[in-house]
Amino acid sequence: MSNLSSKSAVNHYITQRLTAIVLIPIAVWFIVVVFKISKADSLAELGERLLSPFNMITAILFVIAALYHGLLGIKEIVTDYVHCSTLKKVLVSSLVLVTIISAIAGIFSLVYFFIMLKIFFPC
Template sequence: MSIKTPFKRVEGLGSAKDGTEHFWRQRLTALANVPLIIAFVWIVVSLNGEDHATVAATFANPFVAVVMLLVIVSALYHAKLGMQVVIEDYIHGELAKYALLVANIFFTFGIAVLAVFAILKMGFGS
């Protein structure tokens, strides 16, 4: 039996103010994704059915390549933040939670690297 108050038992277990920064990052990436996803859909739809040479020529345009890179970085960062919230809220085992948080980081980073490589490869005409 302890004489500690409930407040004293939980003190130091959570980080105050960390959730606010996470909240704002998620909202800012969501806001940035609106025009980026519209541009992404526009580009993909306009390239539907085109041959490889036309797609490569389109991605050689610096504006298109930069828009596509921004879409990848912003959307994957937003997805990482969202999945992190889901993992933290619904996974209760500490080992499983940390393993999934690490997997979330590696997965989104890996997909981002592959997508950026593909866009740069097309953009530079290789």
């Protein structure tokens, strides 16, 4: 293994672990928010809880971190088990494209949801 590929492997390993560590508190936050939302007594209270900028930013971070973490894991599987270099490049490129499209769609839907809540539940 060359020095360049070993640095890449170490970098990949560290990045995979860092995204996992970042996802732990965000997942706990998500569970708490869902629990609080389920206990809301009225639509106004529900809107109030969902309109927090902190909740919106954390939800966007969750989408980005989860998708990137998933990309790293699946990319590792493809690079380990697909031996045809052309197929490997096509699959990795496709994975990156799907991840980017999913991130854009997820962020767009969260922002759209936030805007719709602002319209229907003005503070």
